[in-house]
Amino acid sequence: MRLWILHAAVLVGLLTTGSHRTWAQDKDKKEAAAEKAPVELTILVPERGHKETVVTIQGVNLEGKGGVRKFTTPALEKGYKYRYKIEALIEPNNYTKIYRTKEIAFKPGEKVDVDLRVKDAKTDKIVVRWVPTPEDIVDKMAEMAKITKNDTVYDLGCGDAVMLIRPIKKLGAKKGVGIDIDAKIVEKAKQKAKEAGVADRIDLRVGDILNVSDMKEADVVLLYIGDDLGERLSPVLQKTMRPGARIVSHRFTLGDWKPDQTLTVKGEDGDEYTLHLWTVPEKKK
């Protein structure tokens, strides 16, 4: 309860300072002068997934549960337009975090609806936690992709680079490129590549794979990144990979792009693993 009061107090402070306010129309300015009115915010968020969605307004946590969150601001000075950033941290499952942000502008006295339920392919930031693919399953993926000595293999969300080290060591793949958002895991990957004696053939970078816009260098892409990231990456892979290039994904799909083959294989650990293969088709003229 005390925490809620503290949060509410900070929020009220933020909203009343008007640090992000601008003058509204001149007409309003004259009419409004010293008058004040609150703003009612109704924020729609995805229903509870793995956890309750966390909503923040201007960086301050708004307490609440469920799909509808309400907040009434203190009385705000009229004649100004106010601009706030609303963020939702959505956890659809125990490995995915989606950060969805909206900037809203309003005048005092208004009722404002903010819908944070809908995916935004341009601004949603998606991060999946590290869970490594077992080595024997990487080998099955490499087999499915028919990796040869001429292939450059990419892993988007590479973790400790197991999906690059194995194809180079076992099948002599020409080169590996791995990108991961977590700088610490990229350091670990570099160390592992060194220990495996293949560091000179693997390029490991820190970065958000949602910023990847060109995959023409890849002959093969191996993935284990969750359905949400897969859906977002799918258009880039389809548009920029050369016809004949292959993608193999551990468990997850690529939006509405149907795989050419799906296999369930048994791992050495006794678990079953689902693997999907896509071959990039000729581009439509």
Ligand SMILES: C[S@@+](CC[C@H](N)C(=O)[O-])C[C@H]1O[C@@H](n2cnc3c(N)ncnc32)[C@H](O)[C@@H]1O
């Ligand atoms: C499930 S792990 C898979 C690791 C490795 N590919 C494997 O199969 O062993 C997903 C990896 O993707 C990384 N990752 C998650 N979101 C990312 C993003 N938006 N951009 C780049 N890497 C991301 C995580 O840090 C994690 O290492």
